[in-house]
Amino acid sequence: xxxxxxxxxxxxxxxxxxxxxxxxxxxxxFRIIIxxxxxxxxxxxxxxxxxxxxxxxxxxxxxxxxxxxxxxxQEIFRYLFYRVIKKAEFALQKVQMQELTDKGMVFxxxxxxxxxxxxFGFISGTFAIVNVLSDMIGPGTIGIFGHSQDFFxxxxxxxxxxxxxxxxxGVIFFTSLDKGGIHRLIGPGIVVLTHMxxxxxxxxxxxxxxxYSVSLAVGYSLLIGMIIYTLMLRGFTINNIRxxxxxx
Amino acid sequence: xxxxxxxxxxxxxxxxYERSDVAVLPDVAIIxxxxxxxxxxxxxxxxxxxxxxxxxxxxxxxxxRRHRRDGNPEEQRPLxxxxxxxxxxxxxxxxxxxxxxxxxxxxxxxxxxxTSSYTPGGATWAYTPFTEDKPTNxxxxxxxxxxxxxxxxxxxxxxxxxxxxxxxxxxxxxxxWLILTTLMLLFFFLYSYFxxxxxxxxxxxxxITICFLTWNIGVVGMFCVHWKGPLRIQQAYLIMMSALLxxxxxxxxxxxxxxxxxxxxxxxxxxxxxCPKGPLRILVETAQERNExxxxxxxxxxTMVYMITAVDPPAEPEFTPVSVNSTTxxxxxxxxxxxxxxxxxxxxxNVGEPLTDEQRNERATIRNNNARxxxxxxxxxxxxxxxxxxxxxxVERSNSPVPDDDDDEKGVKLGLGxxxxxxxxxxxxxxxxxxxxxxxxxxxxxxxxxxxxxxxxIFRKALPALPISITxxxxxxxxxxxxxxxxxxxxxxxxxxx
Numbered sequence: 160x161x162x163x164x165x166x167x168x169x170x171x172x173x174x175x176x177x178x179x180x181x182x183x184x185x186x187x188x189f190r191i192i193i194x195x196x197x198x199x200x201x202x203x204x205x206x207x208x209x210x211x212x213x214x215x216x217x218x219x220x221x222x223x224x225x226x227x228x229x230x231x232x233q234e235i236f237r238y239l240f241y242r243v244i245k246k247a248e249f250a251l252q253k254v255q256m257q258e259l260t261d262k263g264m265v266f267x268x269x270x271x272x273x274x275x276x277x278x279f280g281f282i283s284g285t286f287a288i289v290n291v292l293s294d295m296i297g298p299g300t301i302g303i304f305g306h307s308q309d310f311f312x313x314x315x316x317x318x319x320x321x322x323x324x325x326x327x328x329g330v331i332f333f334t335s336l337d338k339g340g341i342h343r344l345i346g347p348g349i350v351v352l353t354h355m356x357x358x359x360x361x362x363x364x365x366x367x368x369x370x371y372s373v374s375l376a377v378g379y380s381l382l383i384g385m386i387i388y389t390l391m392l393r394g395f396t397i398n399n400i401r402x403x404x405x406x407x
Numbered sequence: 408x409x410x411x412x413x414x415x416x417x418x419x420x421x422x423x424y425e426r427s428d429v430a431v432l433p434d435v436a437i438i439x440x441x442x443x444x445x446x447x448x449x450x451x452x453x454x455x456x457x458x459x460x461x462x463x464x465x466x467x468x469x470x471x472r473r474h475r476r477d478g479n480p481e482e483q484r485p486l487x488x489x490x491x492x493x494x495x496x497x498x499x500x501x502x503x504x505x506x507x508x509x510x511x512x513x514x515x516x517x518x519x520x521x522t523s524s525y526t527p528g529g530a531t532w533a534y535t536p537f538t539e540d541k542p543t544n545x546x547x548x549x550x551x552x553x554x555x556x557x558x559x560x561x562x563x564x565x566x567x568x569x570x571x572x573x574x575x576x577x578x579x580x581x582x583x584w585l586i587l588t589t590l591m592l593l594f595f596f597l598y599s600y601f602x603x604x605x606x607x608x609x610x611x612x613x614x615i616t617i618c619f620l621t622w623n624i625g626v627v628g629m630f631c632v633h634w635k636g637p638l639r640i641q642q643a644y645l646i647m648m649s650a651l652l653x654x655x656x657x658x659x660x661x662x663x664x665x666x667x668x669x670x671x672x673x674x675x676x677x678x679x680x681x682c683p684k685g686p687l688r689i690l691v692e693t694a695q696e697r698n699e700x701x702x703x704x705x706x707x708x709x710t711m712v713y714m715i716t717a718v719d720p721p722a723e724p725e726f727t728p729v730s731v732n733s734t735t736x737x738x739x740x741x742x743x744x745x746x747x748x749x750x751x752x753x754x755x756x757n758v759g760e761p762l763t764d765e766q767r768n769e770r771a772t773i774r775n776n777n778a779r780x781x782x783x784x785x786x787x788x789x790x791x792x793x794x795x796x797x798x799x800x801x802v803e804r805s806n807s808p809v810p811d812d813d814d815d816e817k818g819v820k821l822g823l824g825x826x827x828x829x830x831x832x833x834x835x836x837x838x839x840x841x842x843x844x845x846x847x848x849x850x851x852x853x854x855x856x857x858x859x860x861x862x863x864x865i866f867r868k869a870l871p872a873l874p875i876s877i878t879x880x881x882x883x884x885x886x887x888x889x890x891x892x893x894x895x896x897x898x899x900x901x902x903x904x905x
Contacts, residue, residue: 188498199854206886209894229905289842321904358905365901
């Protein structure tokens, strides 16, 4: 039974991201490397946040102190990764593009933004859920001593939410910075604000009788909002979509 | 063209004593003779004969292209080519190395998690004689340091012996050593692996089945690794051997000793490859002077290679120095493929040359690879010996007449020692049971590998594969265990998502 639960939660949390990987990233080595590097940057940002949490000893139990800083550090490292990508692209532009195109290596900004967001999200979700999954597969379950019985399934859905949110945040962040102008402030601003909102709402999960429905509802509505904003940034409008649908 | 002929003549003269074993044959014949066992010992001769044959073939447009390009000095290459080549064999080759490294680590971790016989503790072995059951931490550190120095002593001795053997041209000894190592690895370790698996899973297996399995797998392994075989099977055997060896290491290395050894061996790798008096560098330079390919030893390569690689591993089971075969058309100024692999692995980037996968854990194996196509000149293919010595990278220069549209031929080589030490690091990281630590170390190892390949593409000379990855791995291991771990545990308990 525990194996079933573990398998179910794994598939909930990783089903969509794994399909995304298989269909969009797996056959493009460049995107794999971008995702891994972006995951590494997230890991470093987590290290910095943990150092801060570790250093401020008296506030270790007050996660409300550490979480906003963690969010801020993550976004700072996302921006740093953007700068690194820009430098690499600049170096690549010196290369003769023709041969690259022949080899199928095109510097696709959207793909890079997507892969970067995906990397961030995947490692973020993994660090949140993988220990829970390995505990889940052992004997016993949760909820016996008055704790909420929805711990596992809420974790799985929240993990899925954060992986997808991070993907879209990555796209919004990079695309807005590329666009320039007012978007340079709006895009990253929206990302930081929604990230902070989501993380602080999940702080509510710490209560002894947690209301997972609040975090889940907020998380998924934020996700829908991010999807709509991404589509707007990429130039899709209602008319566009309608035309496409009528064409097919 | 004349310079090419001149260099061919040089090859002939240098390797004259070895040529007596192999007659000068046309391409087809050479391929046939290379399939015989004799060629194992006369790999150098065949190498030279191959080198001789290359320019003669008029139908080989690639060699003719090569001839044309041989005239171009290096400086004529525009700067763009550097960037192109960085990017050409960039992403897909990095990923081609990610997959086998990940597979090896996966095998090791699965074995450790499912069986209990590969956990540390219990018997000690001769290379790390002191145990760590000491009362105080200071004593533990002292004895671990002693263990580390003894271990490194063995490594350095093996490397030096290999280099001496190579310098005094005792190729047969090296070949024999290599074959013996692979034999022991494939039969004895495999047998003990099967026994441990059956014991841990509580499933008795009769002696006949185990002997049958071991014999078949071992013999096919010997063929594939030392001689010819399908590429995937070669790669699979090399990965399997690395995993077996990493498991043995993991079982016998005490805890603190293991960490110290990982650190010290990265430093040794760095010194041996990059310092002017470093043993591996001497090996590479000697091979360059003689215009011989270094023994291709345990090296994992992602494509087929045409050349006959001789592997020369030292008899030391754990450490097989890797000699690098630098095959050039003659002049050093032409592409030099050096893969120097000491005990470990080195990464070779072959531009346009199919590479054979040769891997062996510790000893260099001599390989005679039948060229699939006779088009690619031998000189373009680096031969490397892989041993458990620190890995080196070898970069092929862009002068090689690699057809630009032939991405499949470009392969990357990584020494087996790198596989082994990466897997050991990850096995130790997973011993705690915390998957965050394992994933953090895995990611850092791969990113280190990525960075090393990038540096390889930029600097275009032999580079060690271990230092960057192991440094990242160690730093992230200790920081994840002591700093990130408690933080994420606190977050997970309350289901707070940052």
